[in-house]
Amino acid sequence: MVDFLERIPKPSKLGINQGLTTPTASFLLQELGNPREDYTGECQNPTNPAFKKLVATRDVGPFRATGLIPALESLKAVLADVRNELPELHDSLSSEGMLCCRFRKINGKAVAPPSSHSWGTAIDLKISNVLDRQGDNMTLRGLALLAKFFNAHGWIWGVSFPTEDAMHFEVSREKLKQFRDAGLL
Numbered sequence: 001m002v003d004f005l006e007r008i009p010k011p012s013k014l015g016i017n018q019g020l021t022t023p024t025a026s027f028l029l030q031e032l033g034n035p036r037e038d039y040t041g042e043c044q045n046p047t048n049p050a051f052k053k054l055v056a057t058r059d060v061g062p063f064r065a066t067g068l069i070p071a072l073e074s075l076k077a078v079l080a081d082v083r084n085e086l087p088e089l090h091d092s093l094s095s096e097g098m099l100c101c102r103f104r105k106i107n108g109k110a111v112a113p114p115s116s117h118s119w120g121t122a123i124d125l126k127i128s129n130v131l132d133r134q135g136d137n138m139t140l141r142g143l144a145l146l147a148k149f150f151n152a153h154g155w156i157w158g159v160s161f162p163t164e165d166a167m168h169f170e171v172s173r174e175k176l177k178q179f180r181d182a183g184l185l
């Protein structure tokens with residue numbers, strides 16, 4: 001049986017996130033508006049009424065999550081694919097947070113600009129309640145197995161960020177444009 005919690009070196013950039021671009025905070029701001037006026041290192045709720053209309057709480061399969069509505073629908077589709085191929089991995093998943101208006105956190109320190117979590121387009125995942133350690137250039141094997149499912153649906157895996165963030169998956173710029181073109185935003 002595969003040990004989803006085994007810690008393995010992060011994969012080469014060549015095999016992952018092909019054709020997908022990480023949206024900048026300014027792109028998200030332009031596409032989705034500003035969720036709130038001010039940010040700190042801690043999670044806060046959105047306060048902008050226009051933005052709040054774009055978010056909801058939904059059952060996405062193994063857990064409930066709060067995020068941008070089309071991102072939640074897409075996440076549900078990703079996790080349905082995981083369930084079909086790797087049901088044990090699917091059942092071991094839980095969320096460490098999706099919508100969370102805050103600055104980025106790098107090794108525990110808050111760094112501007114706001115994180116994609118502020119718009120509810122990113123999710124941090126745990127496997128059997130275990131969180132990957134950010135920035136050590138290693139990943140839990142289960143997260144590496146999830147990458148192809150997320151990539152297939154236009155989500156970026158944060159393992160290739162300048163500071164490795166293997167628990168983190170987020171909607172790409174290309175996928176956000178699809179949401180926009182489909183009239184979902």
Ligand SMILES: [Zn+2]
Binds near residue numbers: 117122123167168
């Ligand atoms: Zn994250």
